[in-house]
C-alpha cells in the first residue's frame with residue numbers, strides 16, 4: 415500500500431478494540447506486549463506481539479507480522495484500510511473481552527462445491543441489492559432482468575446485519591465452518607469482508623463456487639475486486655481463484671477474459687449470450703484447462719484487457735495462458751479478439767457498440 419499519513423491512533427487502544435490479550439506487567443512500558451493473533455505465539459499464555467507506543471506500530475517477534483493500528487484492525491476484521499481507519503476514528507471505544515488466540519494449525523480448506531453452492535445460494539436469498547450497487551451495474555450495460563438473474567447482492571453494511579445473516583444461515587441448518595467469508599468473532603458467527611457488492615462465480619453447471627466482492631472503497635484503485643474469504647481468521651476458510659463460466663454453455667466458441675463481472679457484462683452485451691470463461695487473474699490459471707475441456711469448446715477467443723500487453727509481466731502471463739490453452743486437445747482454433755484501443759476491456763467496447771445502435 416502506498417505510504418499514507420494517518421492521524422495518531424494509539425496502538426494499545428486498537429489492540430484492546432481488537433480483543434487482544436495484553437501482558438499487564440508491561441502496560442506502563444513504551445513497548446506493551448500482547449498475545450499474537452496471527453500465529454497464536456505457538457502456545458497459549460505467551461506474548462510475542464510488541465506494541466510500540468511511540469510509533470504506534472506492532473510487530474510479532476515470532477511470525478514477523480507487523481504494521482500500524484489501521485492495518486492491525488483491517489487484518490483482524492477483514493476490512494479495507496479505509497474502512498478500518500473510519501471505524502477506529504468514528505466508533506466509540508467499546509472493547510470486547512480479550513480472548514486468548516489459539517495456536518494456528520493448518521489452514522482450513524473450503525467446503526466441497528455442492529455445500530458451498532447450497533449455502534451461498536441460501537445466503538443470497540437473504541440479501542438485497544442496494545440502489546447504488548444496482549446503478550453501478552446498470553451503468554455497465556446490464557438490464558434489470560439480467561441483474562436479478564445473475565443474483566448480485568450487497569454485502570451487509572453493519573456488523574449487526576452480518577451477524578444476523580450468519581444466524582439465519584445457521585437456523586436454516588448450515589454449519590458455517592469452512593464456508594469462505596464466515597468466521598467467529600468471540601464465539602459468534604459473522605461475515606467478514608469489505609463493503610461492496612457480491613458477484614457469484616459459477617462453474618459450467620451454474621453452481622456457485624465462490625463470491626467476489628466489488629469493493630466500494632478500494633485502497634488500491636487497481637484492486638477493486640476481492641474474493642469473499644475468511645482466511646486466517648478464527649473459524650474462517652480460504653478461498654481459491656475459481657474460474658467463472660457465464661453465457662450459453664452449449665456454444666462451441668468460448669471467449670476468455672479476466673474477471674467474472676466483465677464476463678457477465680460482455681456476454682449480455684454480445685446480444686447472443688456468448689459463452690465467456692473468466693479467470694480470476696492472469697496468474698490464476700488453476701482450473702482453466704479443466705473448465706474448457708469440460709465445456710467441450712473447440713474454439714477459444716482471447717479477450718483480455720487491451721492495456722495488458724504494455725505491461726511486460728502481464729504480457730508474459732497472457733502468453734503462458736495462450737500456450738496452456740493451445741495445448742488442449744479438441745481446441746481447433748485460437749484467436750485474439752481485438753477492438754479499438756480507446757476501450758480498455760471487451761465489456762467497455764461492447765457497451766460502446768450498444769450505445770451506437
Ligand SMILES: [Zn+2]
Nearest residue numbers: 450453474477
Ligand atoms: Zn505472531
